[in-house]
Amino acid sequence: MDNPKAEVREHSTFGRGVFAAESILAGEAIAMFDGEFYEEGDPDYPWEVDDYVLQFAEDRWRDSKGIARVLNHSCQPNIGIRNAFRLIAMRDIAPDEELCYDYAMAEDGQWQLDCQCGSPNCRGRMAGFAALPESVRESYQGFISHWLVEKYQLDSTWSGGPVDI
Template sequence: MMDHVIQFEEKKWRDSKGIARWINHSCEPNCGVKDLFKIVAMRDIKSGEEITWDYEMTEKHPWWRMKCECGSNDCRKIIGNYDNMPQAIRDKYKGYISEWLTNK
């Protein structure tokens, strides 16, 4: 199922058997991606707060899109392709975007 894979090359995805499988997307996430598969905190996370990351930190899928209802003020509504991520958001996530998207 597309919702449970992490992209790491132009046409390659890995099944996220680890904890990433259970982490939801948010357009205002508290976690980001290091290297290719490491989910790390971007800021302090309160006890009981839901862990989230932004799927466009790893995904540049040609057709898969997800409707987002995360409710954040910065919600982009439709996500699924890093190419669509605004520059301001990329700057905000600097250092927390999958290296296959940034090492070009």
Template sequence: MRPVPLPAADCWLHPDVEVRASAIAGRGLFATAPLAAGTVVSRLGGRLVDGAALRELFARAARERRYVDTVSVGEDLHLVLPPRRPNGYGNHSCDPNLWWLDAYTLAARRDIAPGEEVTNDYAACTAVADFAMACSCGSALCRGTVTGADWRLPELRERYGEHWIPLLRDRIQAA
């Protein structure tokens, strides 16, 4: 298992991306100018916590009716984003236009047109085995449910190649 680098303290979002109303999930991220394939669109930052701390954080957030943004970055290691950064409005799509470069960085998978919602596949960044989410992305490739085991799907492995968080990339290579 490769070591996990420390994240930046905060998130960065491409200046040509903004939060707007979304048909997928209320609010989402949208391109305001063309973004060429390969352009870095989002760098996530925050603090790292283990699984026990993450479960406690989710329980507290549920009691307080707050949302917590997280990404798996290592075995029993999760990035918790600072509260409600614009990056956290990035919605899921089963046919996303972003993909992962490393544990914290998302880049354009293809050219993205102005006005297009900027999305990623949550299955490519979660290593939580019991994660499951109903999908409403509307894509022709919609899986209906996104899970923490979707990294095992051959069609996703082929579609994303090396563009997974490093932990899942390691699991795919070992499988």
């Protein structure tokens, strides 16, 4: 379920992005990863979705049927993950502001990519949760995927509530 206050627009750097069409309040649901499930090693895995899926277990990912598919990464996100698949506003968001989350809020592993988010807090590289500085991890408390909370044995307040699988 996509928030009607969010819309896909052209993005000068990334081709597309999701932007606030009007004010969005902290805690409002933005989007869901509500599509197909994929498992590592699946011979029928459609590699074209690799940039659009959300990791929710060590070897499992889920796609979206909506705008979550085109949300860009930011090292200074304004939306985060609640439970397993829901993305919510971390703070009040102004009209025309791009909606972004830090991919490390759900991803883990050895991957790394150059970051071009352009935020004042840009780390220069995108990587999994394990690579986040402790201060960044703490600032994401309540907005981290449930599976990372379990993997790293974090207090349950880190995931923001019960799992919504």
